[in-house]
Amino acid sequence: MSKTKSIYVCSQCGGTHPRWLGQCPHCKAWNTLEEQVAEAPSGAAKNRFQSLAKPQAVATLSEIEAAEVARTPTGLEELDRVLGGGIVEGGVVLIGGDPGIGKSTLLLQAADALSTRMKVLYVTGEESGAQVALRAHRLGLPGKSLRVLAEIQLERIQATIEAEQPAFCVIDSIQTLYSEQLSSAPGSVAQVRECAAQLTRTAKAAGCTVVLVGHVTKEGALAGPRVLEHIVDTVLYFEGDTHSSFRLVRAIKNRFGAVNEIGVFAMTEKGLKGVSNPSAIFLSTHGDPVPGSCVMVTLEGTRPMLVEIQALVDSGGPSPRRLSVGLERDRLAMLLAVLHRHAGVACLDQDVFVNAVGGVRISEPAADLAVLLSIRSSLAGRPLPRGFVAFGEVGLAGEVRPAPRGQERLKEAAKLGFSVALVPKANAPKKPIEGLTIHPVERIEQAIDMLRELS
Numbered sequence: 001m002s003k004t005k006s007i008y009v010c011s012q013c014g015g016t017h018p019r020w021l022g023q024c025p026h027c028k029a030w031n032t033l034e035e036q037v038a039e040a041p042s043g044a045a046k047n048r049f050q051s052l053a054k055p056q057a058v059a060t061l062s063e064i065e066a067a068e069v070a071r072t073p074t075g076l077e078e079l080d081r082v083l084g085g086g087i088v089e090g091g092v093v094l095i096g097g098d099p100g101i102g103k104s105t106l107l108l109q110a111a112d113a114l115s116t117r118m119k120v121l122y123v124t125g126e127e128s129g130a131q132v133a134l135r136a137h138r139l140g141l142p143g144k145s146l147r148v149l150a151e152i153q154l155e156r157i158q159a160t161i162e163a164e165q166p167a168f169c170v171i172d173s174i175q176t177l178y179s180e181q182l183s184s185a186p187g188s189v190a191q192v193r194e195c196a197a198q199l200t201r202t203a204k205a206a207g208c209t210v211v212l213v214g215h216v217t218k219e220g221a222l223a224g225p226r227v228l229e230h231i232v233d234t235v236l237y238f239e240g241d242t243h244s245s246f247r248l249v250r251a252i253k254n255r256f257g258a259v260n261e262i263g264v265f266a267m268t269e270k271g272l273k274g275v276s277n278p279s280a281i282f283l284s285t286h287g288d289p290v291p292g293s294c295v296m297v298t299l300e301g302t303r304p305m306l307v308e309i310q311a312l313v314d315s316g317g318p319s320p321r322r323l324s325v326g327l328e329r330d331r332l333a334m335l336l337a338v339l340h341r342h343a344g345v346a347c348l349d350q351d352v353f354v355n356a357v358g359g360v361r362i363s364e365p366a367a368d369l370a371v372l373l374s375i376r377s378s379l380a381g382r383p384l385p386r387g388f389v390a391f392g393e394v395g396l397a398g399e400v401r402p403a404p405r406g407q408e409r410l411k412e413a414a415k416l417g418f419s420v421a422l423v424p425k426a427n428a429p430k431k432p433i434e435g436l437t438i439h440p441v442e443r444i445e446q447a448i449d450m451l452r453e454l455s
């Protein structure tokens with residue numbers, strides 16, 4: 001059997017060349033030639049215009065029956081939440097994260113739980129079968145029905161999937177696989193793209209759910225070509241500090257469910273355990289209220305979570321520092337300008353440090369009000385009232401804008417025992433919430449004045 005030929009395509013101009021070059025001969029760009037499999041020439045190339053495919057039947061969208069996809073729970077409730085309820089037959093999931101964060105541990109737990117209900121194949125390219133067995137023994141997993149294959153050649157893996165016919169397959173990891181159709185090394189752009197495409201076709205044809213483990217770059221993005229994220233159905237990111245016992249699994253893309261859902265896990269001696277009340281890990285346990293601390297309600301997908309925002313304002317001299325952890329630094333500088341211009345609270349010669357407790361990253365602007373109130377509390381040296389919570393976006397004109405799904409945020413705060421809430425006027429509920437006193441505001445100066453009255 002003759003070996004498939006490769007061509008090198010420029011990622012800038014699309015020009016092709018039979019061998020790799022450092023500089024593209026067409027557009028003169030450097031290091032842009034990427035290996036691809038050359039298409040085999042058709043034997044009837046001279047009659048290619050006569051052998052065009054016949055047009056297929058086209059359906060009207062309203063006439064297509066939209067049926068709900070069947071889901072199978074993995075046995076890990078937090079993972080099911082991120083996936084949208086469970087795994088889907090023929091679905092392809094890509095999960096990435098830093099080394100040692102717990103990707104293999106989580107998938108081994110899920111594979112072992114699923115193996116009691118369906119055929120499961122665990123393909124390891126980074127470890128031997130003995131190492132996987134050692135981890136399973138350490139986690140207390142029986143593994144009586146879990147099939148394991150230690151292989152990195154794509155064609156052999158496809159043949160094994162065809163022979164075993166599993167309903168769930170884990171590939172750990174996609175960067176270690178290689179196809180004999182390409183001459184480049186495992187982990188190269190061409191190999192990752194080709195192996196992912198072939199495994200996706202195998203998953204769709206066999207109706208097998210395939211989970212691909214991916215490496216990440218120094219910036220935290222998934223390594224390999226960007227097309228890898230477009231090929232798969234679901235993209236999950238494993239987040240968290242390796243020095244902390246808590247991990248977050250976040251859905252960035254999901255064709256079968258909602259995006260930006262998160263699952264919270266705690267790393268224990270027996271593996272990853274789901275955290276049913278994640279707000280507890282993002283709140284400090286102060287005996288008494290302390291200055292510079294304000295609790296906010298953030299929204300992660302459909303889940304409201306309470307997160308503590310801490311601020312420390314200290315004398316900084318002629319060149320004050322602005323540092324934020326878990327929040328955007330540029331937004332912090334903007335909020336300090338709004339606080340000075342519209343509320344008369346100046347931090348021009350002060351160092352300002354802001355931190356989101358628990359290592360969580362907050363990207364939504366609903367944290368603005370809590371950040372400003374924590375800065376004001378630290379600067380004045382006065383703690384906020386016990387059981388106080390706040391959320392809302394602050395604009396450059398000083399207005400406090402509403403946050404989406406404010407009712408759910410307030411109900412979550414009341415459920416966890418908070419009694420006082422400072423919220424945008426548009427988020428004030430029409431019906432009172434039991435145990436929660438709500439103070440609506442429209443502008444940042446009103447919020448500062450209300451804070452003085454409550455303190």
